[in-house]
Amino acid sequence: MERVSVPVPGRPYEVVVGAGVLDRIGELLPDLPGAEVAFVVTDPAVADRVPALASGLEPRRLRAVPLPVPAGEEAKTLDVYRAVVQQLAAREAHRDDLVVALGGGAVGDLAGFAASTYMRGMPLAQVPTTLTGQVDAAIGGKTAVNLPEGKNLVGTFHQPRLVLADVETLATLPERHLRSGLAEVAKVALTLDPELLERLERDPVPVVARDPEALTWVVARCAAAKARVVAGDEREAGPRMVLNYGHTLGHAIERLEAYAGRTHGEAVAVGMEFAARLAVAHGLAAADLVGRTRRLLASLGLDPDGALPSVGAIEQALRLDKKFRGVVRFVLLAGVGRPVVVDDVPMTRVREVLLEMGAPP
Ligand SMILES: NC(=O)c1ccc[n+]([C@@H]2O[C@H](COP(=O)([O-])OP(=O)(O)OC[C@H]3O[C@@H](n4cnc5c(N)ncnc54)[C@H](O)[C@@H]3O)[C@@H](O)[C@H]2O)c1
Numbered sequence: 001m002e003r004v005s006v007p008v009p010g011r012p013y014e015v016v017v018g019a020g021v022l023d024r025i026g027e028l029l030p031d032l033p034g035a036e037v038a039f040v041v042t043d044p045a046v047a048d049r050v051p052a053l054a055s056g057l058e059p060r061r062l063r064a065v066p067l068p069v070p071a072g073e074e075a076k077t078l079d080v081y082r083a084v085v086q087q088l089a090a091r092e093a094h095r096d097d098l099v100v101a102l103g104g105g106a107v108g109d110l111a112g113f114a115a116s117t118y119m120r121g122m123p124l125a126q127v128p129t130t131l132t133g134q135v136d137a138a139i140g141g142k143t144a145v146n147l148p149e150g151k152n153l154v155g156t157f158h159q160p161r162l163v164l165a166d167v168e169t170l171a172t173l174p175e176r177h178l179r180s181g182l183a184e185v186a187k188v189a190l191t192l193d194p195e196l197l198e199r200l201e202r203d204p205v206p207v208v209a210r211d212p213e214a215l216t217w218v219v220a221r222c223a224a225a226k227a228r229v230v231a232g233d234e235r236e237a238g239p240r241m242v243l244n245y246g247h248t249l250g251h252a253i254e255r256l257e258a259y260a261g262r263t264h265g266e267a268v269a270v271g272m273e274f275a276a277r278l279a280v281a282h283g284l285a286a287a288d289l290v291g292r293t294r295r296l297l298a299s300l301g302l303d304p305d306g307a308l309p310s311v312g313a314i315e316q317a318l319r320l321d322k323k324f325r326g327v328v329r330f331v332l333l334a335g336v337g338r339p340v341v342v343d344d345v346p347m348t349r350v351r352e353v354l355l356e357m358g359a360p361p
Pocket residue numbers: 043044045046071072073076103104105106107109129130131132133136137138139140141142143152169170171172173174177180
C-alpha cells in the first residue's frame with residue numbers, strides 16, 4: 001500500500017493506492033463528524049464492488065446507500081446530476097453525510113459536482129476504478145458535467161477527503177480504457193517524473209499486464225506528481241497547465257471526431273507525438289525527444305500514427321480551444337521532465353509539423 005499526501009491549503013488529503021484496499025475505506029477516511037450515511041454514486045460496471053465498500057464503512061457506523069448512475073460519460077449530464085441531488089434530498093441527506101464516487105473519471109466528476117453543490121457542499125471520497133481516474137481525474141478537486149454545447153462547461157472545485165485507488169478494480173477494465181489511462185501515465189512520465197519514465201522504458205510489461213504491484217507503484221508515482229502540481233496551483237492559474245501536455249491537439253482531435261473516434265488517451269498520445277515534434281521544430285528540444293516519445297507510447301500499446309483530420313480543420317479547432325487567447329499556448333518539453341508553456345509558436349510551424357505527421361492540407 002502506498003500513501004501520497006495532497007497538500008492543498010486548508011484541508012490536505014491522502015491518495016491511498018494498493019491492491020484490495022477498497023474494504024479498508026473505514027480506517028483510511030479522516031474524521032467525519034456527524035456523518036451517518038455514505039451515498040455511493042456508482043457506475044454499473046463496478047456495482048459488484050459496493051458490498052466490499054459497504055463492509056469497509058461499517059466499523060465507522062456509516063450506512064452505505066448506493067446511488068446507481070449510467071455508465072461512463074452518460075453520467076455527466078445535468079439530468080443525471082438532478083436525479084442524484086433529488087435522491088439525496090429524498091433520502092434526507094444532510095451536509096455532514098459522505099458522498100462516495102465509485103467509478104471512472106465520469107462518475108468522479110458527476111459525484112464531485114453533486115457533493116460540492118448539495119447543501120453548498122458535502123464531504124466527498126473518490127474511489128476511482130479506471131486507470132485514468134486513479135492517476136488523474138480523482139485527484140485535484142475538479143468536478144463537472146457536460147452541456148450539449150460542450151464538455152465540462154458546468155463545474156466546481158471541490159477537494160475530496162480521501163482518494164482510494166484500489167488497483168485490483170482495474171482487472172476488469174476494457175483494454176482500450178486501460179491504454180487510455182496509460183497515455184496519462186506517459187504524460188506524467190515525460191513531463192514530471194524522469195524516474196517513472198526510466199522504469200517504463202526499462203520494463204513496461206508488468207504495467208501493461210496489470211501486475212498489481214507494478215500498477216500500485218505507477219499509480220502512486222502519478223498521484224504524487226499530480227499532487228505536487230495541484231498543491232501549487234489549486235485553481236488552475238498556472239503550473240497546473242503542465243498537466244495539459246499533449247492535450248491541446250488531443251482535445252482538438254477528440255472534438256473533430258465528435259468524441260466517437262479515438263479515446264481521450266489515444267488522442268492525447270497523438271498530441272504528445274505532435275508536441276515532441278513541435279518542440280524540436282521550435283528549437284526547444286533535442287531531436288531524440290521524438291523517438292523516445294514514440295518508443296514509450298508504442299511500448300504501452302498506444303499508436304501515435306493513424307489518420308489525422310485536415311490541417312485546416314485542426315487549426316480551426318485549436319482556435320476554439322477554451323485556452324485560446326489570440327495565440328495557441330502549448331505545453332512543450334525542453335527535454336524530458338522540463339515542461340515549458342510557450343505562446344510564440346507561429347501557426348506556420350504548427351501546420352508544418354501536422355503536414356510532416358501526414359495530416360492532409
Ligand atoms: N476532474 C478531472 O480533473 C478530470 C481529469 C481527467 C478526466 N476527467 C474526466 O474523466 C472522464 C473520463 O474518465 P475515464 O477515462 O475513467 O472514463 P469513464 O468514467 O467514462 O469510464 C470508462 C468506462 O469504463 C467503465 N468502467 C469503469 N470502471 C471499470 C472497471 N473497473 N472495470 C470495467 N469497466 C469499468 C465505465 O462504465 C465506462 O464505460 C471524462 O469525463 C473526463 O472529462 C476529469
